[in-house]
Amino acid sequence: MKLSRTVAYAVRATLALAQAESEGPVPCSKLASEGQMPERFLLQILRSLVTHGILRSTRGVDGGYALVRPADEISLLEVIEAIEGPYDSKTAVGEALPADSQEQLRAALNRVTTTTRKQLEAIKLSQLLKPPE
Numbered sequence: 001m002k003l004s005r006t007v008a009y010a011v012r013a014t015l016a017l018a019q020a021e022s023e024g025p026v027p028c029s030k031l032a033s034e035g036q037m038p039e040r041f042l043l044q045i046l047r048s049l050v051t052h053g054i055l056r057s058t059r060g061v062d063g064g065y066a067l068v069r070p071a072d073e074i075s076l077l078e079v080i081e082a083i084e085g086p087y088d089s090k091t092a093v094g095e096a097l098p099a100d101s102q103e104q105l106r107a108a109l110n111r112v113t114t115t116t117r118k119q120l121e122a123i124k125l126s127q128l129l130k131p132p133e
Contacts, residue, residue, distance in 0.1 A: 001116070003080070009037050010045050010083045011076070011128075014054065018071035018125045025057075025064030045083065052082035071129065077120035087117055 003011070012035045020026050028046055032039035046065050049055040054074060055065045067074065081087055097105065 004084065006041075006045060007080050007083050009035070009042060010049060010079050012037065013042060013046060013065075014049065014067065014074065014079055014125055015128055017055065017065060017067050018074075018129055021067060021071065025062065025066045027064040031065070049079070049082050052078070054078060054082055067125075070126070072124045072126035074125045075121045076123040076125070076128070077117060079125075080120065087120070088113055 013031050016031055016035055017026055028043050029039055031037070031046075032042045035042075046055060046057070050057050050065070053068055056068050057063070057065050077087065
């Protein structure tokens with residue numbers, strides 16, 4: 001499974017926010033510089049995460065972004081789907097295949113998708129954090 005750059009930045013940003021959870025809201029500029037991500041692009045990603053209920057934004061001098069819930073309640077699947085939409089197997093299986101083969105392939109891909117979704121749902125942000133030193 002390959003993650004898009006957008007999803008990778010979303011994961012990087014949410015992990016940084018999980019790490020800084022007790023410090024209050026973190027400005028986009030700080031997340032961008034520490035995570036070596038383009039700030040304008042990151043801002044779009046953060047807005048999407050806010051829209052999907054993963055982050056909250058606070059305006060003002062002491063404003064920034066923070067997780068809505070604890071890191072052990074936010075799954076990797078939630079972050080991925082906030083950026084790329086529902087994770088499903090709606091991929092075309094090929095018109096050139098015979099109808100019964102198309103159906104077999106579609107069923108196999110659905111099983112793979114179901115398993116992958118369960119595994120991504122089981123991975124919480126807290127599991128991806130570096131252990132405290």
